[in-house]
Amino acid sequence: MTLKTAHNHFKSLLSKASKKSDIKVYQEFIQIITGLENKNLSEAEIQSIEKELDTLNLNSTGINNKRFFNQALKQFKKYLKDTYSFTTKGYYTSIGIGLGSSFGVLFGIVFLRGFERSLGISLGISLGMLIGLIVGYHMDLQAKVSGKIV
Numbered sequence: 001m002t003l004k005t006a007h008n009h010f011k012s013l014l015s016k017a018s019k020k021s022d023i024k025v026y027q028e029f030i031q032i033i034t035g036l037e038n039k040n041l042s043e044a045e046i047q048s049i050e051k052e053l054d055t056l057n058l059n060s061t062g063i064n065n066k067r068f069f070n071q072a073l074k075q076f077k078k079y080l081k082d083t084y085s086f087t088t089k090g091y092y093t094s095i096g097i098g099l100g101s102s103f104g105v106l107f108g109i110v111f112l113r114g115f116e117r118s119l120g121i122s123l124g125i126s127l128g129m130l131i132g133l134i135v136g137y138h139m140d141l142q143a144k145v146s147g148k149i150v
Contacts, residue, residue: 001053003046007033009058025069032076032088035150045084052079086150087143096136097129104128 001009007030014026036049056072080086108124115123143149 002050003033003037006053022066025073032150085148087148089149092139093136096132100128100132101125
């Protein structure tokens with residue numbers, strides 16, 4: 001499946017979709033494919049991406065379209081990340097917030113035990129999320145500058 005064919009396929013699915021969750025998945029596919037079309041990729045890279053789109057078997061319709069396309073989207077994002085280091089917008093920020101809040105709980109329990117336990121944990125989570133947000137945003141900016149965001 002070529003990039004143009006995939007783009008047209010998801011445009012047609014988007015026009016037929018009525019559920020908000022389906023629309024969101026189709027729009028994300030369209031955004032990624034449009035970003036790939038706008039990049040200066042070599043012919044070999046384009047063929048590799050198109051081969052991956054073929055293996056996802058996007059033309060088939062399963063019983064649960066939402067589940068099928070969600071899984072295909074995750075698999076396609078993973079392929080782009082592993083093979084070409086391409087990420088989507090906000091990728092590192094979301095990871096940073098998640099890791100920051102996780103480590104923030106630990107930080108709040110261990111280092112902020114002078115406060116009441118719930119206050120220490122709350123402050124730790126807040127501080128961890130803030131640090132994760134800053135680091136993730138900085139990494140997203142670096143990826144954008146290097147042209148690795150689709």
